[in-house]
Amino acid sequence: MKTLKSFLILILINISAITFGQDKSIADLLRDEAATPNQHMYVIEREMPEVGKLTKIELKQASLNSCKVLHNLGPDIKWVNSFITGNKIYCVYLAANKDLVIKHAKDAGIPANSVSEVVNIIDPSTAEM
Numbered sequence: 001m002k003t004l005k006s007f008l009i010l011i012l013i014n015i016s017a018i019t020f021g022q023d024k025s026i027a028d029l030l031r032d033e034a035a036t037p038n039q040h041m042y043v044i045e046r047e048m049p050e051v052g053k054l055t056k057i058e059l060k061q062a063s064l065n066s067c068k069v070l071h072n073l074g075p076d077i078k079w080v081n082s083f084i085t086g087n088k089i090y091c092v093y094l095a096a097n098k099d100l101v102i103k104h105a106k107d108a109g110i111p112a113n114s115v116s117e118v119v120n121i122i123d124p125s126t127a128e129m
Contacts, residue, residue: 036094038076041118042101044091046111052086059084062110069108076100092118 054062070079077100080092095101098115105112 038096039078039094040097041080041121042093042095042098043116043118044089044093044101044105044112045114045116046089046091046105047087047113048089048111049087051089052084054084066104066108066110069104072107073100073104077104 066079070077076096078094080094082089082091093101093104095104098117101115102112
């Protein structure tokens with residue numbers, strides 16, 4: 001099942017690249033997204049003991065809560081994705097400013113132990129440039 005899921009993710013990535021009419025890497029797509037006027041990309045580190053043990057239902061509830069707060073904050077902030085480890089979550093957001101990212105965390109009732117602006121993105125395709 002994991003192999004099928006990984007395969008489907010790769011297909012979606014390739015479809016995304018085709019949709020953009022180019023063979024772009026994920027880093028290229030993220031750079032393009034971050035290049036939107038008045039948007040900055042941020043990585044948020046959230047220290048949350050045992051977060052890696054949350055169930056799918058608990059993760060769905062957390063996602064719904066975050067999306068509700070984002071909706072209330074308006075179009076100047078967007079959640080891109082999150083990476084969950086055993087005791088931390090690393091989130092990628094696009095926002096007009098750092099204060100908006102911190103407000104989202106406060107309003108959602110989740111920690112934002114570190115908020116750092118992304119200044120560039122690299123991946124294996126960077127070696128080909």
